Amino acid sequence: MNDMGIAQSATPDRQIDSAPFFVKGAVIEGADVIHRSRDLGVDFATPQVDLDSLVHPRTELPPLLNTPLAEIIDFLAEAGQRLARPGNEHVEACIERMSKVSLQPVQAIRYLFANALEYLDRKVLWEVVEKNFPNPKALDEWVPQTDHTGRRSYVRAYAPRLVHVLPGNAPAQGIRSIAQSALVKSVSLFKMASADPFSTVAFLRSIAEVDPTHPLARSMSAIYWRGGDEAVERIIYRPQYFDKLVAWGGGDAINNVMKYVGPGFQLVSFDPKTSISMVGREAFASEDTLAEAARRNAVDVSIADQEACVCSRFTFIEATPEQADRYCEILAHEIRVDRFGDTIPRSLDPELKEQIDVLRMLDDEFAVFGKSDGRGVAIRSDTPVDFHPLQKTANVVCVDDLRNAMKYVNVATQTVGVYPFDRMAGLRDHLASGGAQRVVRLGEAGPGTIGAPHDAMYPLHRFVHWMVNEDGCVGEG
Amino acid sequence: MSEAVDRLVGLMPGGKGFDLSYDEVRDLQVAAINERFQDRVGGIKMVKHRAEEAGISEIRSLEDVVPLLLPHTAYKSYPESFIADKRWDRLTKWLGTVSSYPVDNIDLSGVQDIDGWIEACQAAGHFVSCSSGTTGKPAMLPATQADLDFAGQEGVEAVQWGSDIRPGDLRTMAGYGTVAQTARNAASGGALMQAFADVSKIRPGKGPAITIGSIIRMIEMRKAISGGSARPEEIAEYERESAARQHVLDGAFSAAVDNLIENRADRLLIMAMWGPLYQLAAEVRERGYGREDFHPENAVFLGGGLKGATVPANYKEYIYETFNLQPRFIYQMYGMQETQTSMARCATGGRYHIPAWMVCLPLDKDGSNLLPIGAEPVEGRAAFFDLSVDGRWGGIISGDRIEVDYRPCACGSRSPSIADNVVRYADIEGDDKIACSGTIDAYVRGVS
Numbered sequence: 001m002n003d004m005g006i007a008q009s010a011t012p013d014r015q016i017d018s019a020p021f022f023v024k025g026a027v028i029e030g031a032d033v034i035h036r037s038r039d040l041g042v043d044f045a046t047p048q049v050d051l052d053s054l055v056h057p058r059t060e061l062p063p064l065l066n067t068p069l070a071e072i073i074d075f076l077a078e079a080g081q082r083l084a085r086p087g088n089e090h091v092e093a094c095i096e097r098m099s100k101v102s103l104q105p106v107q108a109i110r111y112l113f114a115n116a117l118e119y120l121d122r123k124v125l126w127e128v129v130e131k132n133f134p135n136p137k138a139l140d141e142w143v144p145q146t147d148h149t150g151r152r153s154y155v156r157a158y159a160p161r162l163v164h165v166l167p168g169n170a171p172a173q174g175i176r177s178i179a180q181s182a183l184v185k186s187v188s189l190f191k192m193a194s195a196d197p198f199s200t201v202a203f204l205r206s207i208a209e210v211d212p213t214h215p216l217a218r219s220m221s222a223i224y225w226r227g228g229d230e231a232v233e234r235i236i237y238r239p240q241y242f243d244k245l246v247a248w249g250g251g252d253a254i255n256n257v258m259k260y261v262g263p264g265f266q267l268v269s270f271d272p273k274t275s276i277s278m279v280g281r282e283a284f285a286s287e288d289t290l291a292e293a294a295r296r297n298a299v300d301v302s303i304a305d306q307e308a309c310v311c312s313r314f315t316f317i318e319a320t321p322e323q324a325d326r327y328c329e330i331l332a333h334e335i336r337v338d339r340f341g342d343t344i345p346r347s348l349d350p351e352l353k354e355q356i357d358v359l360r361m362l363d364d365e366f367a368v369f370g371k372s373d374g375r376g377v378a379i380r381s382d383t384p385v386d387f388h389p390l391q392k393t394a395n396v397v398c399v400d401d402l403r404n405a406m407k408y409v410n411v412a413t414q415t416v417g418v419y420p421f422d423r424m425a426g427l428r429d430h431l432a433s434g435g436a437q438r439v440v441r442l443g444e445a446g447p448g449t450i451g452a453p454h455d456a457m458y459p460l461h462r463f464v465h466w467m468v469n470e471d472g473c474v475g476e477g
Numbered sequence: 478m479s480e481a482v483d484r485l486v487g488l489m490p491g492g493k494g495f496d497l498s499y500d501e502v503r504d505l506q507v508a509a510i511n512e513r514f515q516d517r518v519g520g521i522k523m524v525k526h527r528a529e530e531a532g533i534s535e536i537r538s539l540e541d542v543v544p545l546l547l548p549h550t551a552y553k554s555y556p557e558s559f560i561a562d563k564r565w566d567r568l569t570k571w572l573g574t575v576s577s578y579p580v581d582n583i584d585l586s587g588v589q590d591i592d593g594w595i596e597a598c599q600a601a602g603h604f605v606s607c608s609s610g611t612t613g614k615p616a617m618l619p620a621t622q623a624d625l626d627f628a629g630q631e632g633v634e635a636v637q638w639g640s641d642i643r644p645g646d647l648r649t650m651a652g653y654g655t656v657a658q659t660a661r662n663a664a665s666g667g668a669l670m671q672a673f674a675d676v677s678k679i680r681p682g683k684g685p686a687i688t689i690g691s692i693i694r695m696i697e698m699r700k701a702i703s704g705g706s707a708r709p710e711e712i713a714e715y716e717r718e719s720a721a722r723q724h725v726l727d728g729a730f731s732a733a734v735d736n737l738i739e740n741r742a743d744r745l746l747i748m749a750m751w752g753p754l755y756q757l758a759a760e761v762r763e764r765g766y767g768r769e770d771f772h773p774e775n776a777v778f779l780g781g782g783l784k785g786a787t788v789p790a791n792y793k794e795y796i797y798e799t800f801n802l803q804p805r806f807i808y809q810m811y812g813m814q815e816t817q818t819s820m821a822r823c824a825t826g827g828r829y830h831i832p833a834w835m836v837c838l839p840l841d842k843d844g845s846n847l848l849p850i851g852a853e854p855v856e857g858r859a860a861f862f863d864l865s866v867d868g869r870w871g872g873i874i875s876g877d878r879i880e881v882d883y884r885p886c887a888c889g890s891r892s893p894s895i896a897d898n899v900v901r902y903a904d905i906e907g908d909d910k911i912a913c914s915g916t917i918d919a920y921v922r923g924v925s
Contacts (some may be wrong), residue, residue: 261878350844350874351550358554361522361574365556365567386614410705434705 019197022204025217055241062159064185079207080120094202116175131451132460134460150474159185167249168195190222230255239264273309273414281318296443298334313389316405328378332369335376345374397406409434417442481509485834492638494832498891499883511536517851522574546872552616607661610917621868628817629668639821640808647675648746653733748778752786758799777804816863825888829895836862854882
């Protein structure tokens with residue numbers, strides 16, 4: 001019996017992939033515990049968790065505290081080049097293992113990796129810092145300030161102690177999290193997800209190879225435990241060890257965390273999101289504009305097989321059902337285009353398939369375009385469907401005016417892709433009021449503006465421990 | 478044209494369905510499923526759609542059946558907005574996609590709410606049962622009078638096959654459980670009581686009933702909260718109602734304990750699921766009663782698994798001890814609301830027996846392929862074709878993992894049987910899933 005209480009149904013000689021840990025610069029191998037990847041029901045093995053090794057005592061200064069930011073950025077950039085080198089053994093082994101436990105096709109995983117590595121670029125990293133901090137020097141020094149009454153102080157964006165709970169549906173989110181943790185000089189513990197217990201360690205190993213004794217390597221640890229496991233969480237989720245828990249995503253693994261949040265132990269959460277699209281009647285001006293809008297919409301739906309938070313799931317369109325059907329026909333066709341060269345898509349989850357097929361039969365309310373074969377469908381309706389659109393399912397909802405679609409915008413709405421682009425300015429105040437966090441041109445949900453706020457916050461600004469040293473008044477000794 | 482179906486279903490009286498071995502019935506079962514298919518494919522749109530997609534026009538083997546099986550969630554596939562917006566005509570049309578018989582005979586005039594809709598369906602011969610589902614969205618299962626009659630009688634026969642409980646026992650009813658008020662539950666419960674209980678001692682309005690209306694209200698509230706349209710006072714009112722309902726439930730539990738203690742000298746028939754039964758036993762002991770106080774011929778009717786209840790490892794012994802239960806009066810069965818056949822547990826083998834008109838199809842975890850049926854036990858996802866079901870399609874894929882053996886059982890019955898280690902896949906998958914894409918549901922607190 002393993003720690004999940006599942007009787008081993010694995011055949012004894014079936015190879016179980018090992019997911020080693022990375023703890024403060026050292027790789028920890030071992031197959032003491034067998035876990036199951038939730039998504040594909042595949043086993044992987046990890047070492048036993050050594051709780052003491054996961055924390056840095058507060059009596060010791062964070063290793064990166066006085067490493068200049070410029071050096072950290074150079075270090076990250078060099079690590080990025082190593083990771084991007086074709087045939088990097090850690091990355092290749094990682095991609096291979098991930099394709100077994102993740103729902104995403106291999107090509108999508110490779111794409112996401114490459115995409116994440118673009119983050120590890122000097123210009124990008126500097127821009128991220130500059131956008132997050134009015135004065136980036138605060139990361140390196142105690143920056144002098146004076147208030148209008150003449151009181152002097154020194155402010156430091158002090159290195160925080162962070163626990164990160166990483167998502168399983170975004171392979172390579174670990175790269176970004178590592179980079180951001182390094183930029184704020186944090187001591188960071190990354191808890192990996194069962195759908196991706198490999199990539200974060202692979203990156204840290206590559207980073208450590210640049211210089212294993214570097215304070216950056218010594219500041220980071222990445223391990224796996226089952227989300228909610230009190231044997232670990234009750235012990236280490238404490239303000240004595242960490243300032244903040246950074247939750248990248250949601251679900252049961254995060255719900256369990258709430259009971260630990262309290263004075264001195266704060267939650268920074270990038271909550272689960274449903275992103276949407278909005279299409280104005282201008283799309284129907286011509287066949288070309290219609291095709292353009294539908295194509296752009298399809299791009300936003302299909303990112304990473306519609307697994308990512310930025311992916312569009314609902315499209316609100318100013319159209320009659322007949323018009324919307326013309327749009328949906330093109331949209332479905334575009335969604336079903338095989339952009340990653342994966343000729344055999346994963347078949348639809350049976351419950352999702354059933355939901356979609358029932359709507360085909362309720363044909364005075366709904367119209368469904370595209371087969372239920374996992375390649376994608378577009379569903380036309382007059383209110384949003386009550387199931388969560390997944391696996392490239394786009395629900396196109398007819399409205400008479402996009403302003404009337406605001407009732408469907410809520411705090412779970414992250415990205416709103418808009419067409420035509422000149423309508424963004426007229427919609428964004430209402431979208432923000434509804435709770436949305438990001439308005440983009442339809443078709444551009446994927447690329448992100450460097451250093452822009454994410455989920456309604458400036459993440460790095462939120463991570464640090466803002467410390468002030470007040471020092472009398474100007475004119476005093 | 479239902480000769481094969483009739484032959485198999487006709488085995489129900491007297492529990493004869495448990496006598497036949499798989500080899501004796503397998504061909505007849507396939508023929509019977511084909512009869513049902515030919516008869517129903519035109520009328521049940523969901524099945525017709527699947528048959529067309531899979532290119533199936535005749536059932537010649539069990540493999541042919543697999544694409545035609547409906548996932549258990551099929552009966553929850555109606556858009557919630559049909560109920561929230563009171564679109565009874567639309568909901569009726571949806572019902573038509575899963576019902577064997579046309580729904581155009583349902584008179585919707587004057588229907589104000591979901592309970593009214595159910596009454597209108599019933600008046601037209603469509604007995605719709607709503608489950609209380611864990612996601613809050615009820616499953617709606619149409620049935621005919623023939624189904625209610627069969628289920629009632631079948632339940633009584635199964636009890637006699639699986640235990641020494643007998644008609645005429647004149648037992649005093651006891652137990653606890655929140656049971657949705659549906660025609661189906663009334664029929665089954667009524668038949669059991671008529672057969673085994675002293676009806677003169679039954680007090681009306683015994684247990685707390687969950688109306689479909691209250692479940693729907695929960696869905697509406699959740700939508701209103703997530704959509705941002707619920708005002709604080711509305712939420713406060715809803716929370717007061719929920720608290721009041723909980724209070725009633727708590728009171729009913731207390732009353733159930735009182736009932737047990739009051740009638741402890743009688744020969745009882747206790748109906749409950751394991752979790753609540755354990756709680757009843759604990760409370761009875763807490764109040765100072767136990768084995769010496771209870772009748773040696775007490776009987777218990779247990780359906781369903783633990784369903785996530787937290788109980789200590791020795792919960793069964795604890796319960797048997799508390800109520801002075803002997804094994805021969807303990808009836809357990811495995812079944813599901815989408816079918817209507819009881820798989821009664823045998824005492825010797827401790828296995829759930831599958832009667833001849835119930836076809837068990839073990840599938841792989843995905844539910845797409847039939848696993849080989851041979852001389853060894855098979856572990857897989859439980860799917861069934863219940864040939865007795867009339868008002869809807871009898872083929873269903875459940876959420877359970879079972880181990881089924883098609884050989885005769887050590888108890889002497891030759892029917893296929895299922896081991897007593899049924900689990901729901903949902904319960905064993907673990908909750909370590911974390912994703913950055915999700916719905917507003919994560920943001921709604923307090924409406925489960």
